[in-house]
Amino acid sequence: MKIKRRKFLSSLGMVGLGSYMPGMVNASVPNLHDKTGIKISDVKTFRVDRGIFVKLETDAGYAGWGESSPNSTEIIESFIHNLLKKEVIGRDPFDVEPIWDELFWKSHDLGPAGALPYAIAGIDLALWDLKGKILKQPVYNLLGGSFRKEMKVYGGFGVLGGKVPLEQAIKRAVNLAEKGFTIVKLRMQIRENNLNPIPDPTLKYYTAIRKELPDSVELFVDPNEGYTASRAIQIGKELQQLGMKFYESPCPLENHKDTAAVVEAMDIPVLAGEKCYTRWQFRDLILQANPDVIQPDLIKSGGITEVKKVAALGQTFFKTLAPHNTKPTLGTAAAMHLLASISNAGPFIEFIETELYGEVMSVFDTLVEFKNGKLIVPQANGLGIEINEKKLKTIAR
Ligand SMILES: [Mg+2]
Incomplete structure (x- = not known):
């Protein structure tokens, strides 16, 4: 028996929902272009x-x-x-x-x-x-709810390709461990324009720092894209032998083939993507370089809206998200809300030596809480940390 379309829609309670179709307006439902009345x-x-x-x-x-x-x-x-x-x-x-x-x-x-x-x-x-x-x-809660209330965090510091004296580097690593970080990242900062340096400073720094850190603290290396595949694999395997559990950005973003070769050769997860700023760059990174962990930075990669899409792309290819995160204030809060709301968060988030950010930190009345080597997802409304505009105005340029 044929049912007339209007009668069928009416039986489903759908007559009167015309304003959801472009160009049709029905006064019984809210105007989609004036949802809050707030401008x-x-x-x-x-x-x-x-x-x-x-x-x-x-x-x-x-x-x-x-x-x-x-x-x-x-x-x-x-x-x-x-x-x-x-x-x-x-x-x-x-x-x-x-x-x-x-x-x-x-x-x-x-x-x-x-x-x-x-x-x-x-x-x-x-x-x-x-x-x-x-x-x-x-x-x-607006992003889909909560998978977690906290996230492990690592503290990182840079050694300018070997220009920072070893003693100073050791001090910074030990300082992070003393502050409660259970994972420390050594940023070699070799960089793309100084590929494969001779002599290579990485093993010297790693072994010296590793010796001074408690066994309970993990140490991993980020050459900051300073290697081509062969050097990245050679150094990476030696670091792996020394107990390293993660390897970040071994090769330039401009050469995904090299990263793919490193991923293939290593037995530990390779992290990459801190310089990918859109979902399309992450698509290429995943398809061509195939890292285990992707690292969008919320204050570089178009914000929460774009990185939520990057997270979905990560889910599609079974990649986890460990956000690149060098800002300890609103950027960190935003990253924590996103990580709370996605299934593929982790294994950790980056944090920074907050004393480097004295002035910025001083304008916040509340900050993201750091406890037992973890950051806690803010629970207040919005991003959940409070900026003091009065103080901010006194230091703004
Ligand atoms: Mg990095």
Whole structure:
């Protein structure tokens, strides 16, 4: 028996839902373009030593705070004020996805990686903070709920390719262990433009530092993309023999084939991706280099909205996410909310020697809690840590 379409829809209670179809409006359901009635009224930036913060203000009194990467903050500030701000003013703060798309696609000719996703990240984090504050929920609840309340963290420090004296490097490693870090990362900072140095400083630093750390503290190496495959495999295998359990960014991002060869040769997980800024760069990284762990940085890679997609890409290929994270404030809070909400988080998140960030830290009334070698997911509304605007204004440039 034929059932008329309208009668069928009516039996499902679907008659009257016309406004969900483009071009049709029905007064009985809320207008999709005016969901909250709240509009973003201003976009402000505050540049400080080692940081740039973004504040979104609304006509309803709510405000959200975000953070962009601290590299070249004058450029990021210019991107925000000259390109992005006009697309955000007047928008509904709940339109996180449409806003992200417009910010990215309208300006991506300027370069889809680097300054643009850095600048978008600041706005995106502020949008999520705002949304959480309006709904009175921590951001992880808006992202899908909670798999975890904390995440293991490692402390890292750099030795400038061997220019930092060994004694000083040992001191920094021991200092991190004394502060409660159970995992320490030695950043060799050899870099892509100084490939395969002779002599190679890595084993000298690793063995000297390893000797001074308690056995309970893990130590792993990041050559900062300073090797081609053959050197990366040679050094990596020796480090593996010495007990290293992870190997980060052995080869340049520009040469996924070399990373793939290292992944193939090593018996320990290889981490990569701190310089991938979009889902498409992560797609190429995964398909061509096949690292075990991917490392998006939320304040570089377009914010929570983009990295949530990168996390889904990771799930698709059974990769876990260990965010690159050099900022101890809003960037860390955002990363913790994302890690709380995804199944493939870990094995850890990066943290930093917070004393390097004295001025930035001083403008926060609350910070992400660090306890027993772990960071705790903030539970307050929005991103869950409080910036003191008065203090911030006294140090902003
Ligand atoms: Mg790294």
